[in-house]
Amino acid sequence: MVDALLDIAGLRAGYESTTVLRDIDLRVEEGQLSVVIGPNGHGKTTLLRAISGLVTSSAGRITFAGQDITRMRPEAISARGLVHIPQGDALFPDMTVLENLTLGAFLRRGGRAERSQQLAVVYDIFPRLAERSSQRARTLSGGERRMLALGRGLMADARMLMIDEPSLGLAPVLVDEVYRQIARIAESGMTILLVEENFSRVRDLADRLTLIENGEVRASGTVQEVLADPAVAATYLGIES
Structure with missing residues (x-):
């Protein structure tokens, strides 16, 4: 079996006395969109x-x-190249687009030239951010703010992006645009772990699919393997055989 870039075994986690996740196993290989x-x-x-x-x-x-990060602090995990883009925007609203992107490179190794090169990559994927580089984040549309959040994640020295529900709260036309950019990021070779509630948005993108119900893995495999279970396809993915 190929060594996974991210390998989770028997994970249990939650909040205070409430257990949310129970014995989660999940693997993401380098270059996959999982x-x-x-x-x-x-x-x-x-x-x-x-x-x-x-x-x-x-x-x-x-x-x-290959390194155990189970008890590491968030900043140490991010510095190793595992970058988390949370739900919503989590931007600095009174900073400009460029300032937000620059902050994304705070932990990045290398000098100014390397950061400028990465900024050019981000602007190539998200040309609208280049157009609005001097605009304050709070003045952007919802779709533009989501693009800025993704762009800031790319500014880090990332080996893998974890993206939490990028379609949340967006109009369908904006969701389509955001997912086109995520597809471009994946095509560049970036490893991605993506959380999404709407299966139709990810059906044609996902290399692997993991279905979680009540904090446990209900099904896992390629999209075709998960869809092969009629009960899973009908109950959770809305697809009738």
Whole structure:
């Protein structure tokens, strides 16, 4: 079996006395776009927060690039190239687009020339951000703010992006545009772990699919393998055989 860039085994995590995740196993190989899907409130966001160190795990192990990161602090995990883009925007609203992007490179290795090169990459993927580089983040549209959040994640020295529900709260036409950019990021070779509630948005993008229900893995595999279970396809993905 190929060594996974991210390897999660037996993960249990939650908040105070409430356990949300129970014995989660999940692997993401380098270059994959892996999608976690499932009903709202069943642990998808908690999973990303546990991986990035924002939620403390009570059991299990999380390995990234061959190193155990289970008990690491969030900033140490991010510095190793595992970058978490949370739900919503989490931007600095009174800073400009360029200032927000520059902050994304705060932990990036290398000098100014390398940061400028990466900024050019981000502007190539998101040309609208280049057009609005001097505009304050709070004046952007919802879709533009989501693009800025993704762009800021790319400004880090990332080996893998974790993206939490990029379609949340956006009009369908904006969701289409955001997902076109995510597809471009994936085509560049970036490893992505994506949380999404709407299966139709990720059906043609995902290399692997993990379905979480009540904090447990209900199904996992390629899209075709998951769809091969008629009960899973009908109940969770809205597809009748």
